[in-house]
Amino acid sequence: MDLDLSGKTALVTGSTGGIGYAIARELCDLGAAVGVNGRTAERVEAALETLRGEAKAGRCFAAAGDVATQAGVDGLVAALPAVDILVNNTGIFEPKPFFDIPDGDWQRFFEVNVMSGVRLSRAYAPGMAERGWGRVIFISSESALNVPTEMVHYGMTKTAQLAISRGLAQTVAGSGVTVNSVLPGPTLSEGVATFMKQMAGGGSDLDLDALGRQFVADHRPSSLIRRLAAVDEVASLVAYLCSPAASATTGAALRVDGGVLQGLA
Incomplete structure (x- = not known):
């Protein structure tokens, strides 16, 4: 099985901790050069220091910037004009009853969880297609299909990611670029x-x-x-999807939800 990512450059958003950090470490272990992203340079540098002591191969570098804003994305893309692998992991969640969620919260969740991935994919996927190889991953959630009553606004954004992932996969069909979404369960x-x-x-x-x-x-x-689930269990699936071995998997929504979702499809 070809999992080698030597010579590839990856950007994992929201990777100073949690699932994002675990993904960054897995991609490093497969030989990629991985951009670690967070909103502040201080958090990014702290994560890099830890990652450099844990990663077995590859290398990691700072890719600070607030990807929830257009200005933040523009600055990040200016500093890192091209990547081979984009993992749209940045996300927020917050339990709140539906009738207590104001417009501002709906908009904030959409900007962070959805538009960050839209803007970065729009910036990076065309270059991947021109070069004939690329990977775009959206870290969605089982909440995309099993919308939690306690945070409907979060579920809405995770469902939106599935639609965007599938539509983008269709847009770059035949180019050598694959686009998939991953649905973790409680992690x-x-x-x-x-x-x-x-x-x-x-x-x-x-x-x-x-x-x-x-x-x-x-x-x-x-x-x-x-x-x-452990963050490493989610990261393992993402790392496979980023690898050459997953070249025929695209337009898919893959579960690593511990069997929470009960449907067969």
């Missing part, structure tokens, strides 16, 4: 860990594995693994 990222600790009343001695299993039992009872 133990830093943000989710903080969220669970807050729900449990805080404390540094909390058992995150137990909290995660209880969360899944209460809120995602259809899960087949009955636990939160």
Whole structure:
């Protein structure tokens, strides 16, 4: 199986922690040069210092910028004009009852979760097509299909990513560029860990594995693994999709949701 990404340049947005960081590390391990992205240079440099000590191959470099804004995307693209692999991972979530979500929150979630990927894909995918090889990945969620009542605005953005991913795959058909979306289920990222600790009343001695299993039992009872996924488990699927081995997989929405989604399709 050809997983070698030597000579390829990747950009993983929102990669100073969580799923994004795990993806950046996996792509480095496969030999890629990986741009680590976050909103501030300080967070990016801290992530790079850790990543350089963990990555087995490849190299990593700073790609700071707020991809939730057009100005931030423009600055990032000016500094990094071309990539072979784009992983649109940046995203936010926040539980809030539907009737309490103001217009500003809907717009903010759309800008961060959806338009960041639209703008970056618009900037980078044409160059990939011209060179005859490329990978674009959207990190969606099982919430795209199983919209959570407690955060409808988040689910809306994840569903939008599926439509954009499929439409872009059709746009670059036959070019050697593949476009896919990945649907993680509940995953133990830093943000989710903080969220669970807050729900449990805080404390540094909390058992995150137990909290995660209880969360899944209460809120995602259809899960087949009955636990939160690890960020590395999500990153492994993304790394495969970025590799030469996945050259016939495009326009797809691939699940790494622990069996939360019950449909066969």
